[in-house]
Amino acid sequence: MKITIIGTGNIGSAIALGLAKGSMFVAPDITCTDMSEQALDNVRKPGCDFVLSMNNIEAVKDADIIILAVKPWKVESVVNEIKTAIDYEKQIVVSIAAGVTFKDLALYFAKDDDILPAIFRVIPNTAIAVCSSMTFISAYRASDEQSALVSRIFRELGNVMLVEERLMAAGTSLASSGIAFALRYIRAAIEGGVELGFYPQEAQSIVVNTVKGAIDLLIENKSNPEAEIDKVTTPGGITIRGLNEMEVSGFTASVIRGLKAST
Ligand SMILES: NC(=O)c1ccc[n+]([C@@H]2O[C@H](COP(=O)([O-])OP(=O)(O)OC[C@H]3O[C@@H](n4cnc5c(N)ncnc54)[C@H](OP(=O)(O)O)[C@@H]3O)[C@@H](O)[C@H]2O)c1
Incomplete structure (x- = not known):
C-alpha cells in the first residue's frame, strides 16, 4: 500500500x-x-x-x-x-x-x-x-x-x-486545542511548585510525572476521574481544601468556558 x-x-x-x-x-x-x-x-x-x-x-x-x-x-x-x-x-x-x-x-x-x-x-x-x-x-x-x-x-x-462531522469542531477544541489547555495546567502547577520551594526543573519533573501517574491510573483502572479523586480526598484533609479553593477561583468553569470558546 x-x-x-x-x-x-x-x-x-x-x-x-x-x-x-x-x-x-x-x-x-x-x-x-x-x-x-x-x-x-x-x-x-x-x-x-x-x-x-x-x-x-x-x-x-x-x-x-x-x-x-x-x-x-x-x-x-x-x-x-x-x-x-x-x-x-x-x-x-x-x-x-x-x-x-x-x-x-x-x-x-x-x-x-x-x-x-x-x-x-x-x-x-x-x-x-x-x-x-x-x-x-x-x-x-x-x-x-x-x-x-x-x-x-x-x-x-x-x-x-x-x-460524525458535526463533532469535529468539538473534538478539535477538546484534543487539538486541548493539548494547549493541558499544558497550561502543567505550567500553572510548575509555577505553584516553585512558589512552594522547588527549583523549576524539579517542579516540572514532579508535575509531569504526577500528571502521567493520573493518566496511568485512569487508563489502567478504566475509572472515572472523580473515583480517583475520592481516593485522595481524606475528609477534612488538605486535598479537598486545595480542590475547593481551586473551584472558588473558577477552575472547572474556566476549563469549560475555554473549551466552548475554542469551538
Ligand atoms: N498544527 C496542528 O496542531 C494541526 C492540528 C490538526 C490539523 N492541522 C492542519 O494540518 C494542516 C497542515 O498544518 P501544518 O501546521 O503542518 O502546516 P505547515 O507547517 O505550514 O505545512 C504545510 C506545508 O505544505 C506546503 N505547501 C503549500 N502549498 C503546497 C502545495 N501546493 N503542494 C505541496 N505542499 C505545499 C507548505 O509550504 P509553504 O510554507 O511554502 O506554503 C508547508 O511546508 C493545516 O491544514 C492545519 O489546519 C494542524
Whole structure:
C-alpha cells in the first residue's frame, strides 16, 4: 500500500515519520511533496528513504491514499491541481485541514459526473509528532472497510475516534486545542511548585510525572476521574481544601468556558 502526503510541514512530516516507524508502511511506500527543498528536509532523516517530490500530480498517481496536509486556504488549489490525476473509484483522500468541511471538499473534488472519491477528514493533535495523538476521523462516501483502514493507519500515530462531522469542531477544541489547555495546567502547577520551594526543573519533573501517574491510573483502572479523586480526598484533609479553593477561583468553569470558546 502506498501513501502520498501533500505538504511536508509540521503535521505532514510528523505523519510520514510516525508511519515509517509503524507496522503498516516502510518509508519507500510514503511519498512526501512540498513546494520547497527546505520543507522536504523535515523528513530527510537517517534511515528514512521516503520518496520526495515537488510534483503533486506525479506523486498522487500511484498512491492508494492521498493525504492533504497543507494549510486550509491552500486545499482548494491543491485539489484543483491533482484532481484530474486521481482515480475516484480507487484512491482514498484524507484531508487534515482544520475547518475545511466535506461540503467544501465535495465542491473542490467535483467533476462533470456525480462521482466523488471516498473522503476522510482527520484532525490529529501535535502529539502526533511522538505517535501519541488523539485523532478524530470523519468519513464521507466511504465504505466500512475504507474507514477501518484509515482508522488503522492513524492508530499507528496514537489514539483515534471515528465521529460524525458535526463533532469535529468539538473534538478539535477538546484534543487539538486541548493539548494547549493541558499544558497550561502543567505550567500553572510548575509555577505553584516553585512558589512552594522547588527549583523549576524539579517542579516540572514532579508535575509531569504526577500528571502521567493520573493518566496511568485512569487508563489502567478504566475509572472515572472523580473515583480517583475520592481516593485522595481524606475528609477534612488538605486535598479537598486545595480542590475547593481551586473551584472558588473558577477552575472547572474556566476549563469549560475555554473549551466552548475554542469551538
Ligand atoms: N498544527 C496542528 O496542531 C494541526 C492540528 C490538526 C490539523 N492541522 C492542519 O494540518 C494542516 C497542515 O498544518 P501544518 O501546521 O503542518 O502546516 P505547515 O507547517 O505550514 O505545512 C504545510 C506545508 O505544505 C506546503 N505547501 C503549500 N502549498 C503546497 C502545495 N501546493 N503542494 C505541496 N505542499 C505545499 C507548505 O509550504 P509553504 O510554507 O511554502 O506554503 C508547508 O511546508 C493545516 O491544514 C492545519 O489546519 C494542524
